[in-house]
Amino acid sequence: MKRFFPLVFILTSVMQAQTLKSPNGKITVTFSAKEQLTYEVRFENKVVVDVSRLGFKLKDIGDFSSGFRVVGESRSSENTTWQPVLGEVSNIVNSYNEVIFNLLRDSDKRQLNIHFRAFDEGIAFRYEFPKQSNLNYFVVSEELTAFQLTEDYKAFWIPADFDSQEYVYNETPISKIDVDNLNLNNGIGMKSIATRYGVQSPLMLKSTTGLYVNIFEAAVVNYPVMHLAVDPKSYLFSALLAPNPLGEKAYLQAPYNTPWRTVMISKDARDIVGSKMILNLNEPSKIKETSWIKPMKYVGVWWEMHVGKSTWDYAGSQNAQNTGKELIASGKHGATTQNVKRYIDFAATHGFDGVLVEGWNTGWEDWFGNWKEDVFDFVTPYPDFDIKEITEYAKSKNVKMIMHHETSGSVANYERRLDRAFAFMKKYGYGAVKTGYVGRIIPRGEFHDGQTMLNHFNWVAERAAEQKIMVNSHESTRPTGYHRTYPNYIAAEAARGNEFNAWSSGNPPMHETILPFTRLLGGPMDYTPGIFEIKMSAFDPAKKEQVHTTLAKQLALYVTLYSPLQMAADLPENYERHLDAFQFIKDVAADWQDTKYLEAEPGDYLTVARKDKLSERWFLGAITDENARKTEISLDFLTPGVKYKATVYEDGKAAHWEKNPKSYAIKTIQVTSKSKLQLHLAEGGGAAVSIVPIP
Structure with a gap:
């Protein structure tokens, strides 16, 4: 239940040190609006995140991190239990103390709230722009959130790439973080590395004394995902957001709540890996009836392409690029009716729920690296893939088929065709889709990790929920717990997966x-x-x-x-x-x-x-x-x-x-x-x- 502290406490605390403790008292976060917005985090009274900056730079407004004063605050606590639709546990405890600081800047009468929550495994905070007369539509030019660490932690990191997370992890001290020292010939098709000294979050850290720290975020909605710029000498990490083609980070309208910025802290690594804090910071499920959302174990026409036994495209080895000629079967196409039936038989014999088929639809001859608008239409099978026959055969074997939608990065094309693609799936009984976003994004100039694409990935899950379709996204932004809100967003890749072992x-x-x-x-x-x-x-x-x-x-x-x-x-x-x-x-x-x-x-x-x-x-x-x-x-x-x-x-x-x-x-x-x-x-x-x- 959520419990609010008495108003008399709220009013007096405004005049005192603004601190918040975790339920077990081990973690303390201290907020200050003196001169500049800052916070500090302690674990067992030891500084973990030293005084660090908060705030923004807003277009046409400039600095939005100083000149504020606290004009009110509200505190509460919660200790409840909820049940995920699918998960690692049946019941998740959500226990925290929280405070919301209401800020006012006298110079322009603009308002900002900063919302802190303290859990036993860490702290979280977000910015809340309340509805106000002189701040309606606004543009984030830069987020100034920083994490000032106090020592040279061992870091497990990958480069801050706005288009890919498919990297091997590096294990170095913070002081040795330097992308220029890496061998980046690692099988990634494209790279958009933001800076020489930048890493992706979540960032896992360990001190020489055995303290584990993790910097991450939760509930990213209508905003870019957060990377981190690092100063290796001072151990300072700062929010680094993917820009849009105009160089701006986010277009927003008040009221708006940013994603949560999180810092997990423990002496036991099991507390980090087992934490449900990220999930707890997301909104409850917006899908009322969830019986159709089920776990799946599946096989599929997929690995055989990675190992070279067969191809995604009908003509073979993309040998009909831009020719306009009629495709001639190469004999190596994997997604044939006969081959798919073999996988269906195998799934049925061994009790698997589903079969994924990649390369079933036209367009694979002319898709990779061309930055082309209209590659796939998501409804036209190759001549050797009889979707009706396969659907009926799978149904007779009590096996579900999993659709594959490779967008080739042409998100504008996918959005135009999405409703028709989902209707096609429903017609043939497909209840789950694997989406892919290989290549540079169209609209041109957008990054995978920017606001536009984050909205797209979330929107596809929402649209799929309307049709009772489960989504498994590949080459997407990495998740931040949004599957609590839309549990049909059943899985994602968003990291270097097993496939890289086949050809890199x-x-x-x-x-x-x-x-x-x-x-x-x-x-x-x-x-x-x-x-x-x-x-x-x-x-x-x-x-x-x-x-x-x-x-x-x-x-x-x-x-x-x-x-x-x-x-x-x-x-x-x-x-x-x-x-x-x-x-x-x-x-x-x-x-x-x-x-x-x-x-x-x-x-x-x-x-x-x-x-x-x-x-x-x-x-x-x-x-x-x-x-x-x-x-x-x-x-x-x-x-x-x-x-x-x-x-x-x-x-x-x-x-x-x-x-x-x-x-x-x-x-x-x-x-x-x-x-x-x-x-x-x-x-x-x-x-x-x-x-x-x-x-």
Whole structure:
């Protein structure tokens, strides 16, 4: 419930130090309007964020960060529980103290509110522009929000690129952040790096004394996502926003609330990775009836294109670009009626919910890199893809089809055709869509991370909700908890996914141990795990690329990387050669009633246990970086007095992510809540465990 403090306290506190404490009293945020708007954050009375600037530069107004005085404040607290439609837990506790400072600038009579919330795991604040006579429409030229850290934290960072998050993470002190020192030949098709000294948020940090800090944001609506400019010498981070073609950051109208800026702080990394603060800062679901929003496990015509077995386009290798000639089948097209039926059969045999098909529609011969307006129409199949026959076949097998809409970055074209594309989906029974935004954005001059595109990604989810369609976006802005408000926004990519292992330098073994502390704080990720044929030389002897994990770690990722949308990404024939290991992918749930983060260290390791929402089954995943690891896991989260069968899928004795990645072993043991599980993780390895009550 929300509780408001008495008015007498509110009035007297205006004259005193303006501080706010977390419910457990460990975190304190102090606000000041003296001369300039600033704040400071302490953890256990130690300064974590030193006095830092707040405010804006507004077009035609200029400075909007000084000259204000506090003319009122209101304080309240909340301790409630709510239930997500899909999630890591069935119930989420939302507990915080809050204060809203009402500010007035005497020089021009303009108003601004600053809203702080203090949770046990961190603080959040946002700017609120109330409705007022002399500030209606306005333009943000620059946001001045800063985060002044006090020491040279170890940082887990990727460059501030306004068009892509698909980078390998760097692990350096703040003082060593420098994009010029990176090898950026990493498989990314396009780059829009904002500055030499810039990083993306969420930014994960660790002090030499073991304090974990994370800088992020929540509930980004009608605003660019926040990157961070950094001064490596002073450890100062400042808000860095993608501009529009005119160089402005955001066009707004009062009343308007900005996204929340967040700082998480803890001595235990598990508190960061397990936090629900970002979700709690978003608005409740705007979809009243949500029974159609369901978790999905799927297979699809996708990985075979990445490994070179087939192509997205009908003609093959984009060999009909701009010719205007009739397309001639190359014989390598993946999205054929016969091939799709094979995937449907596989899904039906092994109990998967859906099948994704990429490359089903015309346009792939002339799409990549041309910055072309009208590439796809989203309703015209290639001649060898009989959508009616496939729909009927899938229905007969009780398998759902997942639509694919690659926009080629031509967002204007997609928006013009969206209603017709969704109607086409509904006609053929598609209840979910994977969207893609590869390439430079049209309208030209817009960035993926700017206000226009952020609005587009949110709008597609809203429009899809009207048609009861679930959305999985790729190459989008990274999520900030908006899936609480629109839970049909079931997943997103927005980071360097598993596909990069097929045709680039790949993702190093530590990559998956960092994602839960960064990208996944904002929402579930469609990482596409489950690759069993690790080395790409199996498809082409000349290829040197490979997945940088063991096979057992690929199983563990289904637990450690949360998503209610999980793909068994490899080819059916590769699973058929390892049906014993494939059993874990078939068994593992995708929606949870409880989650326990048992061990966590960014860049090193992560161990997670999750309880299936629909049963008493538990699943455990443990992963490590390039270093082998032995660990003992207490199973005290199990129900006392109940016996369980634990099936352990682990690295073989000689397993190694590079030298021997497919070596694994499976064993079955009986356990109880008093048991301890001994796990050995190979270099780049992992372990996956299913724990089922014994009747």
